[in-house]
Amino acid sequence: MKMLVVGVGGITNGGKSTLSQSLHQQIPNSCIIAQDSYFKEDSVVPVDNSGFKQYDMLDALHMDTMMSHVDSWRSNPDSFLRERGLNTEPAAEPDSEEVFVLIVEGFLIFNHRTLNELFDQRYFLEIPYDVCKTRRGSRVYRPPDPPGYFDGHVWPMYLKNKLEMLNVASGIIYLDGLKPKEELLAAVRENVFQEVDRLRGRLQ
Numbered sequence: 001m002k003m004l005v006v007g008v009g010g011i012t013n014g015g016k017s018t019l020s021q022s023l024h025q026q027i028p029n030s031c032i033i034a035q036d037s038y039f040k041e042d043s044v045v046p047v048d049n050s051g052f053k054q055y056d057m058l059d060a061l062h063m064d065t066m067m068s069h070v071d072s073w074r075s076n077p078d079s080f081l082r083e084r085g086l087n088t089e090p091a092a093e094p095d096s097e098e099v100f101v102l103i104v105e106g107f108l109i110f111n112h113r114t115l116n117e118l119f120d121q122r123y124f125l126e127i128p129y130d131v132c133k134t135r136r137g138s139r140v141y142r143p144p145d146p147p148g149y150f151d152g153h154v155w156p157m158y159l160k161n162k163l164e165m166l167n168v169a170s171g172i173i174y175l176d177g178l179k180p181k182e183e184l185l186a187a188v189r190e191n192v193f194q195e196v197d198r199l200r201g202r203l204q
């Protein structure tokens with residue numbers, strides 16, 4: 001059983017979830033683990049001096065639980081998919097092996113050392129400050145962003161986390177999140193399929 005782990009990281013509202021969903025739809029035997037599903041209870045997330053909840057850091061996430069789910073996929077991707085009601089497809093050619101693809105998406109996936117080591121491919125979506133602020137302002141989060149949260153917490157933490165990421169992760173492919181969704185999907189899908197083919201032994 002062959003496996004490929006693809007990381008889709010990046011700035012908030014860079015398009016991580018959009019790209020990951022599309023990849024999952026187009027890649028057979030794939031599934032998504034999304035970091036956003038592992039936020040701690042609001043009541044245990046600390047507040048800074050300005051009253052802003054400190055959500056944009058690894059401590060605000062149940063990373064142990066997330067890692068246990070990633071490990072569960074790694075130990076048996078086939079049953080991981082079946083348990084979640086996802087179809088598994090046999091390899092296209094009789095003598096080639098199935099390749100299972102895990103898409104891990106989230107804003108701090110490359111900051112976590114143990115998780116970062118598992119990636120075969122790392123993508124990082126970026127958009128400029130003004131686009132990010134506009135996109136974020138048009139979304140409703142749970143809990144909702146309080147006034148001033150973007151400039152008081154989200155943006156400064158993005159800059160801090162990105163610097164930290166550069167000390168942890170290498171081999172990152174940066175993607176321009178201003179490009180059309182279809183273009184981003186086509187570029188990443190092409191890379192993933194190439195690697196899947198290589199793992200199946202069809203490419204030298």
Ligand SMILES: Nc1ncnc2c1ncn2[C@@H]1O[C@H](COP(=O)(O)OP(=O)(O)OP(=O)(O)O)[C@@H](O)[C@H]1O
Pocket residue numbers: 010011012013014015016017018019036107135177178179180181184
């Ligand atoms: N390539 C793109 N071009 C224009 N808009 C996009 C693009 N990709 C995503 N969007 C839009 O940007 C918003 C954020 O997208 P998405 O939820 O995929 O981002 P995210 O990085 O997962 O954000 P979050 O920080 O909430 O996890 C959505 O409204 C989505 O439709």
Ligand SMILES: [Mg+2]
Pocket residue numbers: 016017018036
């Ligand atoms: Mg998202």
